[in-house]
Amino acid sequence: MLHLRRQLPYRPTERMNVVSYPIRDIVMEAKREEAKGKKMIYLNIGDPPQYGFPAFKVISEQVKNALDENCKGYAPSAGDEELRKTVAKIEGCSPDDVFAVAGLTEGIDFFFHAFIGFGEKVLLPNPVYPLYLSKAKQFEGETVFYRHDANGQIDIAYLAKKIEGAKAMVIINPNNPLGSVYSERNLSEVVKLCAEHDVPIFYDGSYDQLILEGKQVDFRKLAKKKIPFIYGSSLSKDFSYPGARIGWVAFHGEKWSELKNAFFLLCNQRLSVNWEFQKAAAAAIVDPSYSAYVADMKKKLLERRDTFVKMAEKLPLSFPVPQGAFYAFIKIETKKWKKDIEFVRAALKQGVVFVPGSGFGRQEDGVYFRTTFLPEPEIIEAAFAKIKRIL
């Protein structure tokens, strides 16, 4: 008996049952197909350098300089002072309100860890970037979804019905996976509602420079003095440098003193974030050449989006045309597929990797999948020609 028990594999804890990241989990299956000799087109992940979007080159240059500087020890837990000061200037807050994190991923983790407890309600968009779902579960919060109208704007009447008793609301703008960009009016209505119900906002601005159509609204200006909020961003998307693993969060407004302290403790516990890349970030985010860089990136993204939309519109698919970021969240308009994962697996067999819509919390009202439109037009065309066969 004892002998038999020893042969069992070590078991992870129950906590692991809620840990998932569908955007990468699907890659394991894709690799199995690849091992059989199939060539795969990866449309599952928003990793711009993989698809010919150069990282903002000031970052690499500054990392090289930083390697010669005296930053061989641990950086300060809450972040390099220069980076905190620079972010604070952009954010219009004090450097003490800024924390450097290992990609916004860590900022999201810290936010849930520090702020969302057992049974506490957190308002998430539906569909939502999967990390938020997993974190809400990990920290035993209660997810309450809000939804979007046909134009991809936040459905205010619906939100008004759901907001009561929420501890926090998450806004992702531009939105992943929908690609929607919220209008000034829409955001103002959300802020008003949150102020009435005393619900602070975690604003995920990972893609805030990548607005392809419509007006770029500065949420900080719009929400300042009206509602406490946390603004998060990173080098990953706006600067095409996800490998840097550098992000930051800035606390705005009153009432955050205890939460900032909690963030500080979490930062202490993990010691520090890579110092050279923080130094590089401090220089890069205010470098004057950034505006030309990002204009170029948006031009290229717009071309790729247009190719993607032209292709996808010929197929029995529906989706709001993405106005920002580089994803689309697509509904299959044929009756053939009952489950998203079955469709995604069939697409894998054709050599195309998507993410099932259920990974983003959407499943009741149809079969959805998410794609990125980052790749070169020829690749997007090849991918959609392949899935045409299985729709």
Ligand SMILES: Cc1ncc(COP(=O)(O)O)c(C=O)c1O
């Ligand atoms: C909406 C959103 N938030 C946060 C992240 C995390 O990004 P990072 O940790 O690379 O900054 C991503 C990554 O895809 C994202 O799409």
